[in-house]
Amino acid sequence: MRDFLEHLPKAELHLHIEGSLEPELMFALAERNRIQLPYASVEQARAAYDFSDLQSFLDLYYRGMSVLRTAEDFHDLAMDYFRRASGEGVVHVEMHFDPQAHLSRGIPLPVVMEGLSLARRAAERELGLSSALIMAFLRDRPAEEAMQVLERAAPYWEMLDAVGLDSAERGNPPAKFVEVFERARALGIPRVAHAGEEGPPEYIREALDRLDVCRIDHGVRCLEDPALVARLRDEGIVLTVCPLSNVRLKVVERIEDHPLPRLLEAGLRLTINSDDPAYFGGGVLDNYLACHQAFGWSREVFIELAGTAIEAAFLGNERRLALHRQLAASA
Numbered sequence: 001m002r003d004f005l006e007h008l009p010k011a012e013l014h015l016h017i018e019g020s021l022e023p024e025l026m027f028a029l030a031e032r033n034r035i036q037l038p039y040a041s042v043e044q045a046r047a048a049y050d051f052s053d054l055q056s057f058l059d060l061y062y063r064g065m066s067v068l069r070t071a072e073d074f075h076d077l078a079m080d081y082f083r084r085a086s087g088e089g090v091v092h093v094e095m096h097f098d099p100q101a102h103l104s105r106g107i108p109l110p111v112v113m114e115g116l117s118l119a120r121r122a123a124e125r126e127l128g129l130s131s132a133l134i135m136a137f138l139r140d141r142p143a144e145e146a147m148q149v150l151e152r153a154a155p156y157w158e159m160l161d162a163v164g165l166d167s168a169e170r171g172n173p174p175a176k177f178v179e180v181f182e183r184a185r186a187l188g189i190p191r192v193a194h195a196g197e198e199g200p201p202e203y204i205r206e207a208l209d210r211l212d213v214c215r216i217d218h219g220v221r222c223l224e225d226p227a228l229v230a231r232l233r234d235e236g237i238v239l240t241v242c243p244l245s246n247v248r249l250k251v252v253e254r255i256e257d258h259p260l261p262r263l264l265e266a267g268l269r270l271t272i273n274s275d276d277p278a279y280f281g282g283g284v285l286d287n288y289l290a291c292h293q294a295f296g297w298s299r300e301v302f303i304e305l306a307g308t309a310i311e312a313a314f315l316g317n318e319r320r321l322a323l324h325r326q327l328a329a330s331a
């Protein structure tokens, strides 16, 4: 099964590129930029990744990214991830990035964009890996700040495949960002949002109704609301689920308790993703493997999940067709 899952062409729709920063690269960049890390070693950093909830993770996530300062750093970060992902059979990556987390440290947007763009082109050329870019707003920051970031990103609007919404969910409902998402819609930029990870099912409804999103990131708490589940099924809304993330952030206690089998049984369109692979103990393949071990899913289930990811990705027709063909050939 490992061999089969490794060779399945996998599209990843839910990844925070800053969450792909492995401790080894964190230390290398800290040295290059003469930054003092709060960890004595790579091992000590990994040992600190013991989270009780989303916020306890976010604290280390924002601290970790302090080593990212130059365009070269952002290039190296993304390229390091693209190489690893490609090595485990990932053919397309849609990456969230958090401009506010960099602007607030004095890192200008062009630095981030230049580094990520260079890496995307290199990945296409050297690995045959395609990618999409999702500019995320930090929901625990003011909506006015998000609006300023969207306007500041004007030179890059054409490069954005979508805008998204991440960071601390509880107490920061999607409705807070209605104006920003309306502006994105007017600009013709698609929209996604994290909802129903730690927040209630109502946030999923709100993201659909008020932000007009085309996908829900996580969304696992929809099961608490049967009418919402029926709606997600009827409207064919895709959830980008991250099982190992949900275990590490204690959304569920054990992978065996994960709602994925119930979501699948309910007829929802699902994809499997890594979220923050450097912090949550594994990439896309590890997430697929964990599902196989926990749920005993057959090859057909994984083919369906991989197919849904290709369908729901921000891809041009030609690339989408090519990936569908690749999937059919590997199945």
Ligand code: HPA
Pocket: 016, 019, 054, 061, 166, 167, 168, 194, 197, 245, 275, 276
């Ligand atoms: O898993 C996450 N949830 C919300 N915000 C995030 N920002 C990075 N990772 C995450």
Ligand SMILES: [Zn+2]
Pocket: 014, 015, 016, 166, 194, 217, 275
């Ligand atoms: Zn996420």
